[in-house]
Amino acid sequence: MIPALVVFAYLGVVLYIGIFAFRKSHHREEAEDYFLANRSLGPYVFLFSLFGTNMTAFAILGSSGHAFNNGIVTFGLMASSSALIIPLSLFLIGTRVWALGKKYGFITPVQMFRDRWECSHIGTVIFVVQAALLIPYIIIGVMGGGTALSAISGGRVPYWFGGALVAMVVMSYVFFGGMRGTAWVNTFQTILFLCFGAIALIVIGIGMGGFQQSAEALLGSPATAPLMTRERISPLYFFSYTFIPLSSIAFPHITIFCLTARKMNQFKKTVVLYPVCMLALWMPCVFLGVMANRATDVPKIQEKIEARRVLATEGPRLTADERDNLRSKTAGDDVLLLLLERYAPLWLAGLLGAGIMAAVMASDSQILALSTMFTEDVFAFYGGRKRFGEAAQVHTGRLFIVLITIFAYAVALRAPQNIFDLAVQYAFSGYSALSPLLVAALFWKRSTKWGALASTVWCAMSVAAVALFQYAVPAPAGPPVAMWSIGGIEVLSRTAGGTAVFGLMPVVPMTIISALLLILVSLLTARPGQATMRRYFRAA
Amino acid sequence: MIIVGVLYVLHQDFWFWRAARPLVFGFLPVGLFYHACYTVATVLVMILLVRIAWPSELEEGMADDDRFVSASQPRPVPLNKEDVEH
Numbered sequence: 001m002i003p004a005l006v007v008f009a010y011l012g013v014v015l016y017i018g019i020f021a022f023r024k025s026h027h028r029e030e031a032e033d034y035f036l037a038n039r040s041l042g043p044y045v046f047l048f049s050l051f052g053t054n055m056t057a058f059a060i061l062g063s064s065g066h067a068f069n070n071g072i073v074t075f076g077l078m079a080s081s082s083a084l085i086i087p088l089s090l091f092l093i094g095t096r097v098w099a100l101g102k103k104y105g106f107i108t109p110v111q112m113f114r115d116r117w118e119c120s121h122i123g124t125v126i127f128v129v130q131a132a133l134l135i136p137y138i139i140i141g142v143m144g145g146g147t148a149l150s151a152i153s154g155g156r157v158p159y160w161f162g163g164a165l166v167a168m169v170v171m172s173y174v175f176f177g178g179m180r181g182t183a184w185v186n187t188f189q190t191i192l193f194l195c196f197g198a199i200a201l202i203v204i205g206i207g208m209g210g211f212q213q214s215a216e217a218l219l220g221s222p223a224t225a226p227l228m229t230r231e232r233i234s235p236l237y238f239f240s241y242t243f244i245p246l247s248s249i250a251f252p253h254i255t256i257f258c259l260t261a262r263k264m265n266q267f268k269k270t271v272v273l274y275p276v277c278m279l280a281l282w283m284p285c286v287f288l289g290v291m292a293n294r295a296t297d298v299p300k301i302q303e304k305i306e307a308r309r310v311l312a313t314e315g316p317r318l319t320a321d322e323r324d325n326l327r328s329k330t331a332g333d334d335v336l337l338l339l340l341e342r343y344a345p346l347w348l349a350g351l352l353g354a355g356i357m358a359a360v361m362a363s364d365s366q367i368l369a370l371s372t373m374f375t376e377d378v379f380a381f382y383g384g385r386k387r388f389g390e391a392a393q394v395h396t397g398r399l400f401i402v403l404i405t406i407f408a409y410a411v412a413l414r415a416p417q418n419i420f421d422l423a424v425q426y427a428f429s430g431y432s433a434l435s436p437l438l439v440a441a442l443f444w445k446r447s448t449k450w451g452a453l454a455s456t457v458w459c460a461m462s463v464a465a466v467a468l469f470q471y472a473v474p475a476p477a478g479p480p481v482a483m484w485s486i487g488g489i490e491v492l493s494r495t496a497g498g499t500a501v502f503g504l505m506p507v508v509p510m511t512i513i514s515a516l517l518l519i520l521v522s523l524l525t526a527r528p529g530q531a532t533m534r535r536y537f538r539a540a
Numbered sequence: 541m542i543i544v545g546v547l548y549v550l551h552q553d554f555w556f557w558r559a560a561r562p563l564v565f566g567f568l569p570v571g572l573f574y575h576a577c578y579t580v581a582t583v584l585v586m587i588l589l590v591r592i593a594w595p596s597e598l599e600e601g602m603a604d605d606d607r608f609v610s611a612s613q614p615r616p617v618p619l620n621k622e623d624v625e626h
């Protein structure tokens with residue numbers, strides 16, 4: 001119970017930070033102050049908060065779980081590619097979004113699209129698609145809170161109570177503190193979970209008697225030696241994954257966050273230090289996830305390894321349901337918690353548990369972003385602000401935060417988690433496919449609202465199509481099963497982990513076709529007027 | 541852009557695909573060590589980009605603490621449906 005008490009204390013601190021931020025705002029009921037912290041964040045709050053916003057529960061629990069089953073490839077797949085692409089997109093796109101936001105007062109990306117492409121309802125379509133892709137994230141955040149708190153307390157805190165408590169704390173500091181509260185809490189959380197990685201590595205390393213022996217033992221067994229290489233993942237899949245970090249800048253909560261910096265110079269530290277933060281957090285989590293395969297004295301981990309062995313040796317003879325059951329048993333999202341439970345002293349397990357909670361509670365920015373988008377892109381745009389005033393807009397934003405949290409909690413209690421895992425998986429692909437919109441708006445004069453609409457509709461339809469395909473066709477136990485081939489070339493395959501198109505992840509064709517549609521349809525339609533072009537491009 | 545392109549290509553390190561040895565420091569597989577070094581290399585490239593290609597022209601006409609808009613002033617972008625050309 002001690003770890004759970006430390007986590008409760010942590011939740012209290014987080015709540016206090018949110019309320020302190022509310023006091024610092026001097027109870028101003030202004031949209032820019034509430035939704036963007038008055039564009040006033042300093043360099044370190046901007047860096048840590050942006051990094052924390054990008055790191056969901058997956059960064060700690062999911063990365064070690066993925067590494068537990070797939071090996072060291074997890075780092076190259078998800079961390080080092082993001083370490084290049086995310087800072088680069090902040091450098092190229094984030095700075096421009098910030099400058100336009102400061103110049104023209106944008107608070108959401110849809111406002112910028114509406115202005116840049118002189119459109120109205122097309123902006124609403126973009127809002128709907130962005131919101132639909134964001135909601136599963138918020139739900140999975142509540143689920144993650146319930147699961148983590150239940151695991152940290154050794155099952156003493158039930159899932160429903162853990163989820164409710166985490167949802168309530170997140171809702172409260174977002175409700176009161178707005179962007180300022182969210183950014184400060186994120187900064188605190190990021191510092192906490194950055195420390196987590198190094199401490200967990202040392203404590204578990206000492207507990208396991210050093211890593212040299214474990215590494216040699218893993219290499220000595222034919223079942224675990226591939227985990228020390230990347231042979232469990234194909235090079236094409238590895239290449240495909242580099243498209244996923246394109247989603248980061250297209251996520252509305254990240255685009256909106258780019259508008260909160262006080263000066264453009266504040267992007268400099270973030271661009272340079274972002275890869276350092278990636279290394280500090282992901283390297284220990286991935287390495288420990290792999291090493292968990294040698295935790296022979298942790299029965300729950302051994303059960304997972306046994307389920308993996310049965311799936312590999314008897315998988316083709318089992319029914320789809322039996323395979324799904326075994327797959328859920330092999331899931332390694334809790335291996336880090338199990339290692340801490342086994343090797344860390346109780347008080348330290350509590351502190352490290354708080355670090356895990358910090359990552360799990362990343363849904364705050366998404367809740368705030370959804371509220372910001374609703375109040376700016378729908379409420380204000382369709383006349384609410386003009387009719388009821390700015391204070392009413394902020395109140396509407398707060399009410400929306402309460403409603404979306406209640407909705408997320410209600411769904412989290414009833415729906416199975418794997419549905420939302422899937423939805424989140426395709427949200428990344430969906431946002432990657434939306435990234436051409438930002439590039440075109442900022443860099444391509446010839447882009448038009450109809451091109452943007454074509455790209456957005458394609459994105460929504462392709463996400464739905466892939467989700468339906470995976471729902472209708474059960475995952476095979478072994479190698480990918482070709483569903484459609486032309487001349488011996490596999491066009492569409494169902495893989496154990498998802499879908500492949502020409503051996504690539506769906507995100508590649510989704511993003512390329514999205515960009516092509518945007519280009520083609522833009523070239524066939526009329527561009528915005530000269531006045532608009534002059535505001536965006538010097539030589540227009 | 542060339543440096544960034546080279547860095548992107550270097551991410552696809554098929555040459556260490558099936559290699560675990562040598563174990564760097566006695567426990568770190570070479571493929572993982574490579575990507576740790578790769579991440580450090582991205583830091584160096586980002587430092588270079590910030591120093592030589594910073595888009596300072598975006599701030600032209602904006603003083604450090606200048607604000608083109610503020611919460612108390614009306615925002616210059618169209619906020620309402622009626623203001624936007626269809």
